Amino acid sequence: MYFAPALAASRRPAMACFSCLFPYLGICPFKLPKTRYQLYYAADPAEFSMPDRKTPSTPTRLDKPLLRLETSGRASKPQPSDNSENRASKVPPSRQPASKNDANRPRRNTADAAGKGKAKRRFVRLLATTSLRHRGQLEKVLAPLVSRKPFGAQANANFVLLMGAAQILLLKTGAHAAVDSTVELMRQTGFDRLCGLANAVMRRLTREGEALFDATSHMDNLPGWLQQSWRHYWGVEKATAIAGLAMLPPPLDISVKADAEGWAAKLEARVIDHHTLRREFDGDPSLLAGFEDGAWWVQDAAAALPARLLGEITDKDVIDLCAAPGGKTAQLIAAGAKVTAIDNSRKRLDRLRRNLKRLKLPATLVLADGAAYTPEIPVDAVLVDAPCSATGTVRRRPDILNQREAEDIVALQQIQWNLATTALGWLRAGGRMVYATCSLQPEEGEDIIDAVMDAAEGRFAIDPVTPEEAGIFARSITDQGYVRILPSDYEDIGGVDGFFIARLISLG
Template sequence: MADRFAPRRPPRAAAPEREDAPGLPARRLAAAVIDEVLRARVALDETLERLLPESGLDAADASLARAIAVTAFRRLGTIRHAIDARLDRGSPRQSGPFEPILTAAAAQILFLDVPDHAAVDLAIRHLHEDQRSARYAALGNAVLRRLARERDAVLAEAQADAFGDTPDWLIESWSAAYGEETAAAIAMSHREEPPLDLSVKADPAGWADKLGGIVLPTGSVRLRERQAIAGLPGFEEGAWWVQDAAAALPVRLLAPQPGERIADLCAAPGGKTAQIAAAGASATALDRSGPRLRRLKANLARLGLAAEIVTADAASWKADPFDAVLLDAPCSATGTIRRHPDVAWTKLPEDRDRLAALQARLLDAAAALTKPGGRLVYCTCSLEQQEGEEQTSAFLARHPQFRREPVRPAEIGGLTDPIDGNGDIRTLPQQLPGETPRLSGWAGFYATRLIRL
């Protein structure tokens, strides 16, 4: 589409007295979120959180708006190709919100359980709200109706193209790192809705039974059905917290012991801090973001766990050396694309390279905080080797006083696939097969355990 990333002013504000057709406000919010995320390259959840209060949507419509936006990004390549193929002259220029409105409608028509007539009718109503897009309402109507008629063909073509919903730079990066076949499996797994995993303080089997879940080999509990988290048994009493099974592995490598002093750098929102504190260690949770630390503090309070909370930049923070240090470094987050599909479309290679430089500085700072004989675990939720394997190699070259301690399968539930040739953890989204696609897989993570001599 010709004006895909062109800056444009927001759609004209609606008149206060306007009566909306049922379902239109949810579509309006979804299109606004899609538009802003792509133009400003900001996170979908952050954008939705900011726009939702002023939308006035109830819980059901807010959930629908989020489902539309998330689905649009999960299948954005397919949606764009399908729309472009039905626009003989490409997307019209200076058409205001034409593209995000059609993108939201196509997500409903192709991938959501929404009646075609509702998706089309509400999209056309939405196009008429802005004079720039109103001129192309008939064109939009024709494109969307054709999509509905040709849905089976669109989906069959998309299924045959494993990389159809993955930006070129990620295809190249993953193919170079893992080979084209594995890269294709990663890309295909990102099309599936992610599982919901919990870390529990104790008795995983008991909580799996109470919550209708399954116990993974690593000890996490995976819920079979999606439910409102705050209403589940054990939430109020703080028996568990939401944490992807792969994200729970770094603390297993750290193996915190009662009475140890352990620093969790870049700690918010606090899932790993909770693991450390639940093991009986004395946890220090550090993050540069005050708001994110307030969320961490609230999470720990619900769980009945305690930690020293420090607002500081981990790259320059000084303290007495710790028995163990965990550095979950800021990264491109490409390992979370299945859960946060907007990441694929908001991150660029230069973001990865810029963050890799920051990771090196943070690793050097973490090294200084690790006492002799202590453990340093470095991890990122990234599939990019520049942010994982290459960081560790460069670190060990700079710091000969550290050595790698390889991970043993017994430490991660007997699994061998996630352990690479160096003994580090490298989880891939298509690993950990389950009963259904949604109950399979986990986030892409890298973790290494280093010992200070």
């Protein structure tokens, strides 16, 4: 089955070059978040293939833990030797223990240094994500101030100007500091000849920037094809509201195994739906109480709904397809299911294993292409968290705004169709499949399920979601019994990720 979205493609250059702009700060370069799924392209659906997956002919069961050397970019400490003779003489002079004569030598305050390092990293991440989120508006502001944009070998200088504008207009950095840091960054990145340009543009921004920025819209940050799509499907008002929410830093949503009220009190959070907590937090979640003990995991409130819609699954055989990084897998196991988690990436499956180990939750992990996998016996339920454009998550992953184009949807639809139709064949009579995408594009949600039902020939039926099951998302249930979650419909709780969810049942 092949669906071609009638959308005009519009692509912006990728922003990966941001990562090369931060060494001057004295910290590791900021790495942009990577897209969760690799895209596979085909000019004709009949010629569709996935040449880079390297999937074995038969699924590889990971019965042994994957071993991987975790590095932090530093050389590991040498281990103590059994032979301690002359040990001190082998230590470099710079590492010899301090003598009594060194007692008065000033020492570096390591705690202060660590604190400053964390603050720098936090600022760099904030600067990068802010620049990504508001890229369209910032480019519109800079356009009349830069008569001739740097190009060719100097094209990356545009990103320096972009971040300088973000400091002045959005982060409200002091004018003097913003101008100086932008000029210095231009110099440190090798664009010495453009330092004068940076200085002039930044100074004009301090005077004229506010008025220019006020003339822009959040919609300017969306690529043209996405603007057209959202306006067409959701209307101008909702599309504008979704774009506005996407510009805000996301809250921290947490799924807990049990005792939601108790953990809400410990984490200074609030329960917003079932076992989902929410709190404002911009630091490292792993430092919060309960993380190391495996009491909870990070998961958007909307992302927690698909697994819940499988209903009562205690002691039932459930397959989680495209399982990594494992939030939904953890939900299924915590609900009492016997879970087989499938993913086609060893790296992602390794991450899933580590997450489940921390959470102390057991599952059978299978490395396989889901479209080519066959379980030994029919199963009670399947969760298909299908690869998608992820346009519902741009608030958390602003890089998507610059990495997706309309043609991606066409390639992804074939993958989604293959996974959904294959998974339905695994169900026993009365078994359920939940299909979900974190996309706001109906081509990846409603269109896929409608096409599946057209081809079902009475073997499967839509199992409508009820308001009681949907909880706070009851307002998103459609006439067909699907769930179509728009971030703008939940501004009252601070917004959520966009999702499409459908539940099907096997009639035997």
